[in-house]
Amino acid sequence: MSQIETNRLPQMTTVWQQSLNWQPDAAQEQLFQRVYQEVIEGNRQQNLTRITIPKDFWEKHLWDSLSGIVGLEQDFLAQKLQVIDIGTGAGFPGIPLAIAFPHWQITLLDSTRKKINFVNDLITKLKLNNATGIVARAEELGRIPGDRQAYDLALVRAVSKASVCAEYSLPLVKVGGLAVLYRGHWNKSDTASLKSAVARLGCKIELIYPWETPISQGVRHCIYIRKHSPTSKKFPREVGVPEKQPL
Known part of the structure:
Protein backbone atom coordinates (compact mmCIF):
# COMPACT_ATOMS: atom_id res chain seq x y z
CA MET A 1 0.00 0.00 0.00
CA SER A 2 1.38 3.42 -0.96
CA GLN A 3 1.94 6.31 1.47
CA ILE A 4 -0.87 8.22 -0.26
CA GLU A 5 -3.33 5.40 0.35
CA THR A 6 -2.48 5.29 4.08
CA ASN A 7 -3.03 9.05 4.52
CA ARG A 8 -6.66 9.59 5.43
CA LEU A 9 -8.35 12.91 5.91
CA PRO A 10 -9.65 13.48 9.46
CA GLN A 11 -13.30 12.86 10.25
CA MET A 12 -14.61 16.36 11.01
CA THR A 13 -18.38 15.91 10.86
CA THR A 14 -19.11 17.98 13.96
CA VAL A 15 -16.74 20.76 12.90
CA GLN A 33 -10.51 11.82 0.07
CA GLU A 38 -5.09 13.03 -6.62
CA VAL A 39 -3.66 16.43 -5.64
CA ILE A 40 -0.82 14.80 -3.68
CA GLU A 41 -0.13 12.51 -6.64
CA GLY A 42 -0.28 15.45 -9.06
CA ASN A 43 2.25 17.29 -6.90
CA ARG A 44 4.87 14.86 -8.17
CA GLN A 45 4.48 16.25 -11.69
CA GLN A 46 3.86 19.94 -10.95
CA ASN A 47 3.71 22.35 -8.03
CA LEU A 48 0.04 22.22 -7.04
CA THR A 49 0.23 22.79 -3.28
CA ARG A 50 2.64 22.97 -0.36
CA ILE A 51 -0.14 21.76 1.94
CA THR A 52 0.15 17.97 2.08
CA ILE A 53 -0.50 16.85 5.69
CA PRO A 54 -4.07 15.44 5.87
CA LYS A 55 -5.45 17.74 8.60
CA ASP A 56 -3.83 20.80 7.00
CA PHE A 57 -5.23 19.84 3.60
CA TRP A 58 -8.69 19.39 5.13
CA GLU A 59 -8.59 22.80 6.80
CA LYS A 60 -6.75 24.96 4.25
CA HIS A 61 -8.18 23.47 1.05
CA LEU A 62 -11.46 21.65 1.72
CA TRP A 63 -12.93 23.53 4.69
CA ASP A 64 -11.52 26.86 3.49
CA SER A 65 -13.06 26.34 0.04
CA LEU A 66 -16.49 25.84 1.54
CA SER A 67 -16.08 28.66 4.06
CA GLY A 68 -17.27 31.08 1.36
CA ILE A 69 -20.84 29.80 1.74
CA VAL A 70 -21.25 30.91 5.35
CA GLY A 71 -22.66 34.33 4.45
CA LEU A 72 -25.07 33.00 1.83
CA GLU A 73 -28.77 32.42 2.47
CA GLN A 74 -30.03 28.82 2.36
CA ASP A 75 -32.59 29.75 -0.31
CA PHE A 76 -29.75 31.04 -2.50
CA LEU A 77 -27.64 27.93 -1.93
CA ALA A 78 -30.58 25.74 -3.00
CA GLN A 79 -30.84 27.37 -6.43
CA LYS A 80 -29.29 25.98 -9.62
CA LEU A 81 -26.52 28.57 -9.72
CA GLN A 82 -24.03 29.36 -12.46
CA VAL A 83 -20.75 29.74 -10.56
CA ILE A 84 -17.23 30.74 -11.62
CA ASP A 85 -14.05 30.08 -9.63
CA ILE A 86 -11.42 32.62 -10.75
CA GLY A 87 -7.78 31.59 -10.37
CA THR A 88 -8.67 28.03 -9.36
CA GLY A 89 -5.10 26.66 -9.36
CA ALA A 90 -5.39 22.99 -8.39
CA GLY A 91 -9.19 23.30 -8.24
CA PHE A 92 -9.96 25.29 -5.10
CA PRO A 93 -12.57 26.34 -4.14
CA GLY A 94 -14.36 25.03 -7.26
CA ILE A 95 -13.90 21.27 -6.90
CA PRO A 96 -15.00 21.02 -3.24
CA LEU A 97 -18.00 23.23 -4.02
CA ALA A 98 -18.93 21.08 -7.03
CA ILE A 99 -18.91 18.07 -4.70
CA ALA A 100 -20.90 19.85 -1.99
CA PHE A 101 -23.47 21.40 -4.37
CA PRO A 102 -24.09 19.03 -7.27
CA HIS A 103 -27.00 21.21 -8.48
CA TRP A 104 -24.59 24.10 -9.18
CA GLN A 105 -22.80 24.42 -12.52
CA ILE A 106 -19.22 25.49 -11.82
CA THR A 107 -16.63 26.89 -14.23
CA LEU A 108 -13.04 26.71 -12.97
CA LEU A 109 -10.85 29.38 -14.55
CA ASP A 110 -7.06 29.62 -14.60
CA SER A 111 -4.54 31.07 -17.01
CA THR A 112 -2.10 28.16 -16.56
CA ARG A 113 -2.88 25.34 -18.99
CA LYS A 114 -1.07 22.64 -16.98
CA LYS A 115 -3.22 23.38 -13.94
CA ILE A 116 -6.45 23.31 -15.93
CA ASN A 117 -5.36 20.05 -17.55
CA PHE A 118 -4.96 18.64 -14.03
CA VAL A 119 -8.32 20.07 -12.96
CA ASN A 120 -10.18 18.61 -15.94
CA ASP A 121 -8.52 15.25 -15.41
CA LEU A 122 -9.61 15.37 -11.75
CA ILE A 123 -13.16 16.32 -12.75
CA THR A 124 -13.25 13.27 -15.05
CA LYS A 125 -11.90 10.92 -12.36
CA LEU A 126 -14.44 12.20 -9.83
CA LYS A 127 -17.25 12.00 -12.43
CA LEU A 128 -18.36 15.55 -11.67
CA ASN A 129 -20.88 16.40 -14.36
CA ASN A 130 -21.38 19.91 -12.97
CA ALA A 131 -17.84 21.26 -13.34
CA THR A 132 -15.50 22.22 -16.16
CA GLY A 133 -12.10 23.89 -16.31
CA ILE A 134 -11.14 26.51 -18.89
CA VAL A 135 -7.85 28.23 -19.71
CA ALA A 136 -8.23 32.02 -19.95
CA ARG A 137 -7.43 35.31 -18.30
CA ALA A 138 -10.28 36.86 -16.31
CA GLU A 139 -9.72 40.18 -18.09
CA GLU A 140 -10.37 38.46 -21.44
CA LEU A 141 -13.28 36.31 -20.29
CA GLY A 142 -15.03 39.34 -18.81
CA ARG A 143 -15.31 40.83 -22.29
CA ILE A 144 -16.78 37.76 -24.00
CA PRO A 145 -20.57 38.13 -24.44
CA GLY A 146 -21.31 34.53 -23.44
CA ASP A 147 -19.52 34.95 -20.11
CA ARG A 148 -19.89 38.64 -19.28
CA GLN A 149 -22.66 39.08 -16.69
CA ALA A 150 -23.49 35.37 -17.01
CA TYR A 151 -22.78 34.09 -13.49
CA ASP A 152 -24.87 34.14 -10.31
CA LEU A 153 -21.81 33.73 -8.11
CA ALA A 154 -18.10 34.45 -8.62
CA LEU A 155 -15.43 33.23 -6.20
CA VAL A 156 -11.89 34.57 -5.88
CA ARG A 157 -9.61 32.99 -3.31
CA ALA A 158 -6.73 35.37 -2.50
CA VAL A 159 -5.48 35.75 -6.08
CA SER A 160 -4.37 39.39 -5.74
CA LYS A 161 -5.23 42.71 -4.08
CA ALA A 162 -8.95 42.88 -3.24
CA SER A 163 -9.74 45.63 -5.76
CA VAL A 164 -7.99 43.61 -8.48
CA CYS A 165 -10.04 40.53 -7.55
CA ALA A 166 -13.16 42.69 -7.77
CA GLU A 167 -12.29 43.85 -11.28
CA TYR A 168 -11.57 40.26 -12.33
CA VAL A 175 -27.00 42.08 -11.98
CA GLY A 176 -28.33 40.87 -8.63
CA GLY A 177 -25.54 38.30 -8.30
CA LEU A 178 -22.64 38.09 -5.87
CA GLY A 184 -6.96 36.63 5.34
CA HIS A 185 -6.41 39.72 7.48
CA TRP A 186 -8.72 42.67 6.80
CA ASN A 187 -9.12 46.17 8.26
CA LYS A 188 -11.16 49.36 7.89
CA SER A 189 -8.79 50.87 5.33
CA ASP A 190 -9.16 47.72 3.19
CA THR A 191 -12.94 48.17 3.35
CA ALA A 192 -12.75 51.84 2.37
CA SER A 193 -10.46 51.10 -0.58
CA LEU A 194 -12.61 48.22 -1.83
CA LYS A 195 -15.85 50.17 -1.37
CA SER A 196 -14.56 52.84 -3.76
CA ALA A 197 -13.41 50.26 -6.32
CA VAL A 198 -16.61 48.22 -6.40
CA ALA A 199 -18.77 51.34 -6.75
CA ARG A 200 -17.07 51.95 -10.10
CA LEU A 201 -18.09 48.41 -11.10
CA GLY A 202 -21.79 48.86 -10.25
CA CYS A 203 -21.58 47.04 -6.93
CA LYS A 204 -21.70 47.42 -3.15
CA ILE A 205 -20.10 45.52 -0.29
CA GLU A 206 -22.97 43.65 1.33
CA LEU A 207 -21.22 41.75 4.12
CA ILE A 208 -17.77 41.30 5.63
CA TYR A 209 -17.68 38.04 7.58
CA PRO A 210 -14.73 37.59 10.00
CA TRP A 211 -13.78 34.27 11.54
CA GLU A 212 -11.07 31.73 12.30
CA THR A 213 -10.13 28.42 10.74
CA PRO A 214 -11.27 25.58 13.05
CA ILE A 215 -7.94 23.82 13.66
CA SER A 216 -5.15 26.40 13.45
CA GLN A 217 -7.27 29.46 14.31
CA GLY A 218 -6.01 31.29 11.23
CA VAL A 219 -7.63 34.66 10.49
CA ARG A 220 -10.16 34.65 7.63
CA HIS A 221 -12.57 37.16 6.13
CA CYS A 222 -15.14 36.57 3.40
CA ILE A 223 -16.15 39.71 1.54
CA TYR A 224 -19.58 39.54 -0.15
CA ILE A 225 -20.16 42.04 -2.97
CA ARG A 226 -23.59 42.49 -4.54
CA LYS A 227 -23.98 43.69 -8.13
CA HIS A 228 -26.70 46.36 -8.38
CA SER A 229 -26.22 47.66 -11.92
CA PRO A 230 -24.39 46.62 -15.12
CA THR A 231 -20.62 47.08 -15.05
CA SER A 232 -19.30 49.76 -17.42
CA LYS A 233 -17.98 48.34 -20.69
CA LYS A 234 -14.56 49.80 -19.93
CA PHE A 235 -14.13 47.08 -17.27
CA PRO A 236 -12.33 44.77 -17.04
CA ARG A 237 -9.38 46.65 -18.44
CA GLU A 238 -6.78 45.01 -20.69
CA VAL A 239 -4.76 42.01 -19.49
CA GLY A 240 -2.28 43.05 -16.81
CA VAL A 241 -3.68 46.54 -16.26
CA PRO A 242 -5.80 45.78 -13.16
CA GLU A 243 -2.74 44.31 -11.43
CA LYS A 244 -0.48 47.22 -12.37
CA GLN A 245 -3.03 49.97 -11.80
CA PRO A 246 -5.59 48.79 -9.19
CA LEU A 247 -8.84 50.71 -8.94
Whole structure:
Protein backbone atom coordinates (compact mmCIF):
# COMPACT_ATOMS: atom_id res chain seq x y z
CA MET A 1 0.00 0.00 0.00
CA SER A 2 1.38 3.42 -0.96
CA GLN A 3 1.94 6.31 1.47
CA ILE A 4 -0.87 8.22 -0.26
CA GLU A 5 -3.33 5.40 0.35
CA THR A 6 -2.48 5.29 4.08
CA ASN A 7 -3.03 9.05 4.52
CA ARG A 8 -6.66 9.59 5.43
CA LEU A 9 -8.35 12.91 5.91
CA PRO A 10 -9.65 13.48 9.46
CA GLN A 11 -13.30 12.86 10.25
CA MET A 12 -14.61 16.36 11.01
CA THR A 13 -18.38 15.91 10.86
CA THR A 14 -19.11 17.98 13.96
CA VAL A 15 -16.74 20.76 12.90
CA TRP A 16 -18.33 20.97 9.46
CA GLN A 17 -21.76 21.32 11.02
CA GLN A 18 -20.83 23.77 13.77
CA SER A 19 -18.74 26.06 11.57
CA LEU A 20 -20.58 25.98 8.23
CA ASN A 21 -24.03 24.61 9.08
CA TRP A 22 -23.30 21.92 6.51
CA GLN A 23 -21.68 18.51 6.49
CA PRO A 24 -20.73 16.03 3.78
CA ASP A 25 -22.49 12.73 3.35
CA ALA A 26 -20.52 9.47 3.00
CA ALA A 27 -20.21 9.77 -0.78
CA GLN A 28 -18.96 13.34 -0.52
CA GLU A 29 -16.44 12.29 2.14
CA GLN A 30 -15.10 9.68 -0.28
CA LEU A 31 -14.81 12.27 -3.05
CA PHE A 32 -12.93 14.64 -0.74
CA GLN A 33 -10.51 11.82 0.07
CA ARG A 34 -10.03 11.19 -3.66
CA VAL A 35 -9.33 14.90 -4.23
CA TYR A 36 -6.64 14.74 -1.57
CA GLN A 37 -5.02 11.65 -3.08
CA GLU A 38 -5.09 13.03 -6.62
CA VAL A 39 -3.66 16.43 -5.64
CA ILE A 40 -0.82 14.80 -3.68
CA GLU A 41 -0.13 12.51 -6.64
CA GLY A 42 -0.28 15.45 -9.06
CA ASN A 43 2.25 17.29 -6.90
CA ARG A 44 4.87 14.86 -8.17
CA GLN A 45 4.48 16.25 -11.69
CA GLN A 46 3.86 19.94 -10.95
CA ASN A 47 3.71 22.35 -8.03
CA LEU A 48 0.04 22.22 -7.04
CA THR A 49 0.23 22.79 -3.28
CA ARG A 50 2.64 22.97 -0.36
CA ILE A 51 -0.14 21.76 1.94
CA THR A 52 0.15 17.97 2.08
CA ILE A 53 -0.50 16.85 5.69
CA PRO A 54 -4.07 15.44 5.87
CA LYS A 55 -5.45 17.74 8.60
CA ASP A 56 -3.83 20.80 7.00
CA PHE A 57 -5.23 19.84 3.60
CA TRP A 58 -8.69 19.39 5.13
CA GLU A 59 -8.59 22.80 6.80
CA LYS A 60 -6.75 24.96 4.25
CA HIS A 61 -8.18 23.47 1.05
CA LEU A 62 -11.46 21.65 1.72
CA TRP A 63 -12.93 23.53 4.69
CA ASP A 64 -11.52 26.86 3.49
CA SER A 65 -13.06 26.34 0.04
CA LEU A 66 -16.49 25.84 1.54
CA SER A 67 -16.08 28.66 4.06
CA GLY A 68 -17.27 31.08 1.36
CA ILE A 69 -20.84 29.80 1.74
CA VAL A 70 -21.25 30.91 5.35
CA GLY A 71 -22.66 34.33 4.45
CA LEU A 72 -25.07 33.00 1.83
CA GLU A 73 -28.77 32.42 2.47
CA GLN A 74 -30.03 28.82 2.36
CA ASP A 75 -32.59 29.75 -0.31
CA PHE A 76 -29.75 31.04 -2.50
CA LEU A 77 -27.64 27.93 -1.93
CA ALA A 78 -30.58 25.74 -3.00
CA GLN A 79 -30.84 27.37 -6.43
CA LYS A 80 -29.29 25.98 -9.62
CA LEU A 81 -26.52 28.57 -9.72
CA GLN A 82 -24.03 29.36 -12.46
CA VAL A 83 -20.75 29.74 -10.56
CA ILE A 84 -17.23 30.74 -11.62
CA ASP A 85 -14.05 30.08 -9.63
CA ILE A 86 -11.42 32.62 -10.75
CA GLY A 87 -7.78 31.59 -10.37
CA THR A 88 -8.67 28.03 -9.36
CA GLY A 89 -5.10 26.66 -9.36
CA ALA A 90 -5.39 22.99 -8.39
CA GLY A 91 -9.19 23.30 -8.24
CA PHE A 92 -9.96 25.29 -5.10
CA PRO A 93 -12.57 26.34 -4.14
CA GLY A 94 -14.36 25.03 -7.26
CA ILE A 95 -13.90 21.27 -6.90
CA PRO A 96 -15.00 21.02 -3.24
CA LEU A 97 -18.00 23.23 -4.02
CA ALA A 98 -18.93 21.08 -7.03
CA ILE A 99 -18.91 18.07 -4.70
CA ALA A 100 -20.90 19.85 -1.99
CA PHE A 101 -23.47 21.40 -4.37
CA PRO A 102 -24.09 19.03 -7.27
CA HIS A 103 -27.00 21.21 -8.48
CA TRP A 104 -24.59 24.10 -9.18
CA GLN A 105 -22.80 24.42 -12.52
CA ILE A 106 -19.22 25.49 -11.82
CA THR A 107 -16.63 26.89 -14.23
CA LEU A 108 -13.04 26.71 -12.97
CA LEU A 109 -10.85 29.38 -14.55
CA ASP A 110 -7.06 29.62 -14.60
CA SER A 111 -4.54 31.07 -17.01
CA THR A 112 -2.10 28.16 -16.56
CA ARG A 113 -2.88 25.34 -18.99
CA LYS A 114 -1.07 22.64 -16.98
CA LYS A 115 -3.22 23.38 -13.94
CA ILE A 116 -6.45 23.31 -15.93
CA ASN A 117 -5.36 20.05 -17.55
CA PHE A 118 -4.96 18.64 -14.03
CA VAL A 119 -8.32 20.07 -12.96
CA ASN A 120 -10.18 18.61 -15.94
CA ASP A 121 -8.52 15.25 -15.41
CA LEU A 122 -9.61 15.37 -11.75
CA ILE A 123 -13.16 16.32 -12.75
CA THR A 124 -13.25 13.27 -15.05
CA LYS A 125 -11.90 10.92 -12.36
CA LEU A 126 -14.44 12.20 -9.83
CA LYS A 127 -17.25 12.00 -12.43
CA LEU A 128 -18.36 15.55 -11.67
CA ASN A 129 -20.88 16.40 -14.36
CA ASN A 130 -21.38 19.91 -12.97
CA ALA A 131 -17.84 21.26 -13.34
CA THR A 132 -15.50 22.22 -16.16
CA GLY A 133 -12.10 23.89 -16.31
CA ILE A 134 -11.14 26.51 -18.89
CA VAL A 135 -7.85 28.23 -19.71
CA ALA A 136 -8.23 32.02 -19.95
CA ARG A 137 -7.43 35.31 -18.30
CA ALA A 138 -10.28 36.86 -16.31
CA GLU A 139 -9.72 40.18 -18.09
CA GLU A 140 -10.37 38.46 -21.44
CA LEU A 141 -13.28 36.31 -20.29
CA GLY A 142 -15.03 39.34 -18.81
CA ARG A 143 -15.31 40.83 -22.29
CA ILE A 144 -16.78 37.76 -24.00
CA PRO A 145 -20.57 38.13 -24.44
CA GLY A 146 -21.31 34.53 -23.44
CA ASP A 147 -19.52 34.95 -20.11
CA ARG A 148 -19.89 38.64 -19.28
CA GLN A 149 -22.66 39.08 -16.69
CA ALA A 150 -23.49 35.37 -17.01
CA TYR A 151 -22.78 34.09 -13.49
CA ASP A 152 -24.87 34.14 -10.31
CA LEU A 153 -21.81 33.73 -8.11
CA ALA A 154 -18.10 34.45 -8.62
CA LEU A 155 -15.43 33.23 -6.20
CA VAL A 156 -11.89 34.57 -5.88
CA ARG A 157 -9.61 32.99 -3.31
CA ALA A 158 -6.73 35.37 -2.50
CA VAL A 159 -5.48 35.75 -6.08
CA SER A 160 -4.37 39.39 -5.74
CA LYS A 161 -5.23 42.71 -4.08
CA ALA A 162 -8.95 42.88 -3.24
CA SER A 163 -9.74 45.63 -5.76
CA VAL A 164 -7.99 43.61 -8.48
CA CYS A 165 -10.04 40.53 -7.55
CA ALA A 166 -13.16 42.69 -7.77
CA GLU A 167 -12.29 43.85 -11.28
CA TYR A 168 -11.57 40.26 -12.33
CA SER A 169 -14.85 38.91 -10.98
CA LEU A 170 -17.63 41.51 -11.07
CA PRO A 171 -17.87 41.99 -14.86
CA LEU A 172 -18.69 38.26 -14.99
CA VAL A 173 -21.53 38.51 -12.44
CA LYS A 174 -25.18 39.03 -13.33
CA VAL A 175 -27.00 42.08 -11.98
CA GLY A 176 -28.33 40.87 -8.63
CA GLY A 177 -25.54 38.30 -8.30
CA LEU A 178 -22.64 38.09 -5.87
CA ALA A 179 -18.87 37.93 -5.80
CA VAL A 180 -17.15 36.39 -2.77
CA LEU A 181 -13.56 37.36 -2.05
CA TYR A 182 -11.71 34.96 0.26
CA ARG A 183 -9.21 36.98 2.30
CA GLY A 184 -6.96 36.63 5.34
CA HIS A 185 -6.41 39.72 7.48
CA TRP A 186 -8.72 42.67 6.80
CA ASN A 187 -9.12 46.17 8.26
CA LYS A 188 -11.16 49.36 7.89
CA SER A 189 -8.79 50.87 5.33
CA ASP A 190 -9.16 47.72 3.19
CA THR A 191 -12.94 48.17 3.35
CA ALA A 192 -12.75 51.84 2.37
CA SER A 193 -10.46 51.10 -0.58
CA LEU A 194 -12.61 48.22 -1.83
CA LYS A 195 -15.85 50.17 -1.37
CA SER A 196 -14.56 52.84 -3.76
CA ALA A 197 -13.41 50.26 -6.32
CA VAL A 198 -16.61 48.22 -6.40
CA ALA A 199 -18.77 51.34 -6.75
CA ARG A 200 -17.07 51.95 -10.10
CA LEU A 201 -18.09 48.41 -11.10
CA GLY A 202 -21.79 48.86 -10.25
CA CYS A 203 -21.58 47.04 -6.93
CA LYS A 204 -21.70 47.42 -3.15
CA ILE A 205 -20.10 45.52 -0.29
CA GLU A 206 -22.97 43.65 1.33
CA LEU A 207 -21.22 41.75 4.12
CA ILE A 208 -17.77 41.30 5.63
CA TYR A 209 -17.68 38.04 7.58
CA PRO A 210 -14.73 37.59 10.00
CA TRP A 211 -13.78 34.27 11.54
CA GLU A 212 -11.07 31.73 12.30
CA THR A 213 -10.13 28.42 10.74
CA PRO A 214 -11.27 25.58 13.05
CA ILE A 215 -7.94 23.82 13.66
CA SER A 216 -5.15 26.40 13.45
CA GLN A 217 -7.27 29.46 14.31
CA GLY A 218 -6.01 31.29 11.23
CA VAL A 219 -7.63 34.66 10.49
CA ARG A 220 -10.16 34.65 7.63
CA HIS A 221 -12.57 37.16 6.13
CA CYS A 222 -15.14 36.57 3.40
CA ILE A 223 -16.15 39.71 1.54
CA TYR A 224 -19.58 39.54 -0.15
CA ILE A 225 -20.16 42.04 -2.97
CA ARG A 226 -23.59 42.49 -4.54
CA LYS A 227 -23.98 43.69 -8.13
CA HIS A 228 -26.70 46.36 -8.38
CA SER A 229 -26.22 47.66 -11.92
CA PRO A 230 -24.39 46.62 -15.12
CA THR A 231 -20.62 47.08 -15.05
CA SER A 232 -19.30 49.76 -17.42
CA LYS A 233 -17.98 48.34 -20.69
CA LYS A 234 -14.56 49.80 -19.93
CA PHE A 235 -14.13 47.08 -17.27
CA PRO A 236 -12.33 44.77 -17.04
CA ARG A 237 -9.38 46.65 -18.44
CA GLU A 238 -6.78 45.01 -20.69
CA VAL A 239 -4.76 42.01 -19.49
CA GLY A 240 -2.28 43.05 -16.81
CA VAL A 241 -3.68 46.54 -16.26
CA PRO A 242 -5.80 45.78 -13.16
CA GLU A 243 -2.74 44.31 -11.43
CA LYS A 244 -0.48 47.22 -12.37
CA GLN A 245 -3.03 49.97 -11.80
CA PRO A 246 -5.59 48.79 -9.19
CA LEU A 247 -8.84 50.71 -8.94
